[in-house]
Amino acid sequence: MTSYDMTELNRESQMGAVGTETTDREVRRISIADFEERFDEIADELWAAATDIGFFQVVDHGIPQDIVDGVFAMANKFFHLPTEVKEQFPLKKGTNAGWEFASQVRPSTGTADQKESYQYTKPRMDGLWPSEDELAGFRSTVEDFEARCWKIAMDLLGCFAVKLGLDRDFFTKAHDPSSDTYQSTLRLLYYYAFPEEMLGDHSIWRAGAHTDFDALTLLFQRDGQGGLQVLPGAEMAGQEWTPVTPSDDAITCNIGDMLMRWSDDKLPSNFHRVRPPREGESLDARQSIAFFAQANTDVLIESPEGKYPPLTAAEYLAQRLKANNV
Numbered sequence: 001m002t003s004y005d006m007t008e009l010n011r012e013s014q015m016g017a018v019g020t021e022t023t024d025r026e027v028r029r030i031s032i033a034d035f036e037e038r039f040d041e042i043a044d045e046l047w048a049a050a051t052d053i054g055f056f057q058v059v060d061h062g063i064p065q066d067i068v069d070g071v072f073a074m075a076n077k078f079f080h081l082p083t084e085v086k087e088q089f090p091l092k093k094g095t096n097a098g099w100e101f102a103s104q105v106r107p108s109t110g111t112a113d114q115k116e117s118y119q120y121t122k123p124r125m126d127g128l129w130p131s132e133d134e135l136a137g138f139r140s141t142v143e144d145f146e147a148r149c150w151k152i153a154m155d156l157l158g159c160f161a162v163k164l165g166l167d168r169d170f171f172t173k174a175h176d177p178s179s180d181t182y183q184s185t186l187r188l189l190y191y192y193a194f195p196e197e198m199l200g201d202h203s204i205w206r207a208g209a210h211t212d213f214d215a216l217t218l219l220f221q222r223d224g225q226g227g228l229q230v231l232p233g234a235e236m237a238g239q240e241w242t243p244v245t246p247s248d249d250a251i252t253c254n255i256g257d258m259l260m261r262w263s264d265d266k267l268p269s270n271f272h273r274v275r276p277p278r279e280g281e282s283l284d285a286r287q288s289i290a291f292f293a294q295a296n297t298d299v300l301i302e303s304p305e306g307k308y309p310p311l312t313a314a315e316y317l318a319q320r321l322k323a324n325n326v
């Protein structure tokens with residue numbers, strides 16, 4: 001293993017314990033209405049939230065609620081297709097494209113996440129789309145939604161760029177969807193209904209503790225489908241996790257490791273996980289949708305102050321995917 005991938009992996013492998021829960025930290029809800037007119041004010045608010053607990057929610061983001069509801073409904077239909085249909089679109093390891101079930105083993109827990117997922121990475125989808133007969137409208141719904149997510153992610157990254165003293169479009173150029181080297185990903189997630197007999201089993205996780213590999217994550221959740229918890233890296237030792245309240249109208253955002261490197265740690269990536277339900281909570285299946293803004297493969301991630309050695313986004317992601325068995 002080379003030195004550049006040690007930091008994140010070592011950090012992650014220490015995070016498997018159950019820990020405790022605290023509501024003392026605030027996950028801020030930030031309105032991004034009138035984005036252009038309010039750019040400076042929004043940039044200040046995002047920066048403060050990102051450098052504080054590293055997780056924040058944006059509201060008034062401009063994606064109509066019926067579009068969000070529609071993509072969740074479509075994802076739900078996809079996950080309910082017969083296994084023989086979904087099996088035709090297997091995740092090709094290291095590509096962030098295709099369908100997998102219970103295959104992601106987190107370095108923190110050493111056990112497979114109790115979920116299935118379908119990932120869309122624009123240039124890598126040959127043979128991975130269900131036909132219109134199998135699921136009408138799926139492809140266009142997913143493509144449209146990914147493009148909307150990209151736009152919001154680039155707006156938010158534009159704020160961070162300016163605060164870091166870079167050109168506003170610095171990250172937009174690095175996440176170019178028109179290039180074959182594009183590797184941002186939309187991931188539809190489906191966490192299985194939880195078997196009652198497993199309540200209280202602390203070895204099972206819907207998603208084990210991790211930091212994201214990307215620059216910025218946008219996460220869509222459903223009202224009432226809780227379980228996501230965050231822990232700022234600086235407070236790792238305390239093992240006190242804060243629940244994130246899910247809501248249909250908000251996008252939960254977090255900084256990933258790529259942007260942490262790129263900002264010489266000014267923007268910290270933070271641990272999060274999805275814990276299983278507890279006694280008295282809903283055992284139903286849980287859905288979420290994540291957009292991972294990941295710089296194009298050929299982009300060189302160079303930290304201006306030289307805290308980290310330069311490496312390409314391709315090299316970086318390959319290491320992290322391998323460590324997760326995906």
Ligand SMILES: O=C(O)CCC(=O)C(=O)O
Pocket residue numbers: 189207212219221228272273274287288289290
């Ligand atoms: O489903 C969630 O709420 C979180 C998912 C997540 O953290 C991830 O896929 O990286």
Ligand SMILES: [Fe+2]
Pocket residue numbers: 210211212272
């Ligand atoms: Fe994550």
